[in-house]
Amino acid sequence: MLEGRIYNFSAGPSILPEPVLLRVQKELLNCEGSGMSVMEMSHRSKVFDKIINDCQANLRKLLGIPDNYKVLFLQGGASGIFAALPMNLAAKSKKADYLVSGNFSNQALKEAKKYLGDGAQCAGSTEDINYTRVPTQDELKLDPDAAYVHMCYNNTIFGTKWHYDPETGNVPLIADMSSCILSEPIDVSRYGAIYGGVQKNMAPAGFAFVAIREDLIGDEMDITPKIWSFEKQADKNSMINTPPCWSIYVCNCVLEYLLEIGGLEEMKKRNEKKAALLYDYLDSQDFYKPAAEKIDRSMMNVTFRTGDDELDKAFVAGSADKGFSNLKGHRLVGGMRASIYNAMPYEGVEALVDYMKEFAKAH
């Protein structure tokens, strides 16, 4: 940890790798010998063209995105994609199934209803148990005529994750991976599309990435805004208009850093070790109660509480004195949430567990 920095457990925008921040600082005034920063140059320049192409190529390499998938960088964040999906993919059938495992999947469903009406269906939900786990395959009621099945792979607010890929027959599965992308290898070919806002594990806020199977593109609703047309953006390499150059540049620095340290296998090892440290401690005591059921625990967002709101408050207040930030849980869950994304070092989780032990002892 560099001097003056703290352990930042923010759920998003969130911590970035320090080697990346140092590189960005070094290149800030003069990017690639251009004599200007990336924030000041034309998005049609040679320098930026290389940056956006590298960013796409590096994302393909890290995730093993197959050649028959298009990679898009679109503004509007993951929430923009919530609207883009029904417009781009369900123009004909006007039907899509949504698996509701938390707040964001519910937001995605609500947005889809604007374009598909009752054709956008909840095909399984764990709302009745406040999303402490994701639905099981038995609990899903899937429509074989749906244009796609939408899921949110890692539930940022509730601290759960799908530990299986739902079986959807011939219907393509579309996954919001905003808060777990690049945390471990995934088999992209299992999905019709994956997407996510970049501000959790990839880059500063500014865009959402989409990796989508080519054959799903090209039959959009007439009302689809040009900038959210998967087909038109694929044709123009995501540059119909000015892209978020800064965010794409930092994203590429993050991707190059991940490739340097050994890719997603290495990242997974590190993330598993961090998550195990925290969950093993949670399981070894009874002062703190984990909020999510064991079977569906997230590797990125760890939710827990003491069971006493005043103690939770004291925990969060005391954590600031220790030099931690953003440990307060989301208002929909209460208690605490530690987001331990890729860039959080093992030492940060160790320090958190030490504080948890100390706090438990004192109370």
Ligand SMILES: *Cc1c(COP(=O)(O)O)cnc(C)c1O
């Ligand atoms: C943060 C988050 C979103 C919302 O992302 P925006 O880019 O702010 O729209 C959506 N889905 C998941 C899983 C998230 O974690």
